[in-house]
Amino acid sequence: MSVKDLLKLHGKPIREVYFDHENSGWVPPEIVEAMLPYFNIKGYGHPSITHKPGWEAYEVVYETKELVAKTLNAENYEQIVFTHSGTEANNLAILGTVFANKHGKGKIVVSAIEHLSVIFPAEWTRKNLGFKVVRIPVDEEGFVDPDILAAYIDKDTILVSIQMVNHEIGTIQPIKELVKVVKDINPNTIFHTDAADAYGKIPIDVKEINVDLLTISSHKILGPKGVGALYVGPKVKLESIIHGQLSTEKLWPGVENVPAIAGFKKAVELTFTSFEKNISKIRKLRDKLLKGIINNIPDVLVNGPLGDKRSPDNVNTSFLYVEGEAVTVELSLRGMYVSSGSACTSRILEPSHVLLAIGRKHEEAHGSILFKITRYHTDEDIEYALEQLTEAIGRLREISALKPYK
Amino acid sequence: MSTRIPLPYTPKVLELFKNPKNVGSLSDASIVAKAGSPACGDMIRLYLKVSKKNNEDYIEKITFESYGCAANIAAASILTEMVKGKKMSEAWKITWKQIADELGGLPPIKFHCSILAVGALKRAIRAYYTKQGKHPPWLPKSLSLEEKQTMEEEELIEKLYSKYLKYNTKTG
Ligand SMILES: Cc1ncc(COP(=O)(O)O)c(C=O)c1O
DSSP, X not given: OOHHHHHHHHOOOSXXXXXXXXXXXXXXXXXXXXXXXXXXXXXXXXXXXXXXXXXXXXXXXXXXXXXXXXXXXXXXXXXXXXESSHHHHHHHHHHHHHHXXXXXXXXXXXXXXXXXXXXXXXXXXXXXXXXXXXXXXXXXXXXXXXXXXXXXXXXXXXXXXXXXXXXXTOBBOOHHHHHHHHXXXXXXXXXXXXXXXXXXXXXXXXXXXXXXXXXXXXXXXTSOSSOXXXXXXXXXXXXXXXXXXXXXXXXXXXXXXXXXHHHHHHHHHHHHTTHHHHHHHHHHHHHHHHHHHHHHSXXXXXXXXXXXXXXXXXXXXXXXXXXXXXXXXXXXXXXXXXXXXXXXXXXXXXXXXXXXXXXXXXXXXXXXXXXXXXXTOOHHHHHHHHHHHHHHHHHHHHHOSSTTXX | OOOOOOOOOOHHHHHHHHSOSSBSOOTTOSEEEEEEETTXXXXXXXXXXXXXXXXXXXXXXXXXXXESOHHHHHHHHHHHHHHTTOBHHHHTTOOHHHHHHHTTOOOGGGHHHHHHHHHHHHXXXXXXXXXXXXXXXXXXXXXXXXXXXXXXXXXXXXXXXXXXXXXXXXHO
């Protein structure tokens, strides 16, 4: 089976609108431009070696850390640890905390809707080290109940990991309040928050919310793939989870991906220039898309909260009586790129754990479609999307074996 | 999101997904059968019009409705084309592998789509003769591979679903 033939038949649609920034996406030209010199013009050396190309590499790594630290209101650049992805940063947060824990046993509390790069390492400690792992439930909008969280915190709880913004349904968790709940009961419990989908979407101040560990990822803010970072607060001891030649990172051996870090730097700069203005534009487009879907298409469920409790870039709706993977293919043929929480790509027939955790039935989760809006989207993009979406859902409902479209 | 595996569909799958053949219901259907369920995210309903020629039963018309992924729609579409106008006894012999081959191959995790399509057809044929109160000699008493696997898939999702409901009411 050749993907070449598939792509040839697919062809290039007349107009293309990309909405799958949850999974990854295109990188704006000015960000690519910022990366290019670091391949062969400057800073192409190893950032921990003492020569000019090495120092130039070190300079951009250092400056990026300074910048990221500033945007998070962290104390200093040393609190920012680069990894090669958000997945790695989450693994470092969970496993690094566990390995540094001298008792070798304890309890980890995560929410039921965490990214799998949090859930799987936590489950790994349960299977392999005998840790207790609690997945606390969320309500129908994806919120963690502070009282339920409190009930699971005790002297054995070494780590809590609750994300700041959910990647699928956009729930903005009241992290500051949740950190307080945890620290009031056990001040030694480490609080990690996966902010991969919060960074650049809502303001973050690590001092104000008082978290110990916080994850971000470059490609979630239109930077290149393959750069993640973990903020490590002053009271936290982490053990390295991978081993090898150290470079500038004590916690992440191996050479830094310098060109990608240079791109990440540009992405951060662009994200935090006119932040308020961009976010309010993104929020308007979000609401236009969401309202348009509800007004144009019958039998739609909105997944996640509405208004200010929802991430400004997130639209997630379930289209009843159709299956999500078919929708992604149908929309692709129309030049519109989205993703679905359907089970269709997983052999076990289980749809997105996030949608199940907020109480969606299987058939509701199978029809879910996720859109992420960026500052590069326009009103025309949204109008095009609504037009195509209405036709696409209409066509698939026509074929559907489910009522009432049979 | 759940585990993701790359799905390089063949051009044939994409073509039939774009332009499926024999879609819709049949008002004069002799028998209707379905396989899969909404909870699976995969469901095919087949409508067959059976007629007699020279004392043989033929599939005169066949149409489908599908709730499912692109491979599901393509598999159901090609199945209807392959058995339309065939003797019932001939149609019975079709296998899920033939459907997958006719589509130019399916990614392994999509095999169940062609199993479901053939499962629906064999259910329809069996149901037709049960309704007639007849049992032609070529129709085996025991379930075919596709009927069995279709049933297993439906049962598995039943199980997962009730487990999920139990978990949700316990912690939620
Ligand atoms: C909430 C969340 N955490 C972690 C990650 C993983 O980041 P990466 O793709 O850089 O490994 C993602 C990426 O989709 C995410 O959405």
